[in-house]
């Protein structure tokens with residue numbers, strides 16, 4: 001089965017709405033013709049509507065960087081799936097390692113968030129091991145637990161809407177990238193884990209992105225791997241030229 005590649009930019013806590021608009025205009029302007037690639041940008045919440053309105057006639061889609069699992073209620077400071085959708089998002093990043101590290105995200109809350117997102121926006125679910133876990137040879141065990149617990153009790157139809165991002169924590173924002181072989185090994189393992197949990201067909205359709213210091217000079221080699229279906233890009237997505245070059249390397 002052919003999987004459409006995806007390049008997603010995670011802007012994290014960067015860019016005011018005005019700055020975000022300037023960046024997305026540059027990306028839109030320099031983008032190659034629509035081809036067989038899905039392009040997504042994830043600005044801060046407050047910029048989503050402005051960016052989504054600007055991108056209406058473009059093939060770039062917008063994502064939230066997080067959400068809460070209740071749709072409405074007394075949850076001060078939270079944003080829900082219907083609110084994200086109304087603002088113009090069609091994806092949401094869930095379980096990014098920074099949220100796991102600084103905001104107490106667990107596999108259980110990731111699972112709740114995935115279920116809350118599914119009727120409204122498509123989840124991009126992040127998993128990845130720390131350097132200590134990799135050095136202790138625990139990568140597969142950690143990833144298997146994250147996948148099994150985060151993706152618990154979903155229907156096959158739900159699974160068809162989900163995208164996974166493998167982001168080794170030691171490679172995020174550090175300039176250290178997993179080698180294409182290291183990344184491919186984990187991607188193949190994730191696909192096998194999903195095949196065992198759901199079915200080989202679901203696993204075959206699943207898009208698995210790589211994230212961790214992806215830049216134009218390493219993107220091509222990573223994206224050429226059989227089980228790497230795209231990239232979740234942090235730092236390099238904040239510079240239009242770099243992000244466009246990564247998209248072109250597909």
Ligand code: PEP
Pocket residue numbers: 010167171172173174175211212213214232233234235236
């Ligand atoms: C990320 O935060 O998802 C990420 C991959 O960041 P960077 O590309 O900067 O390593």
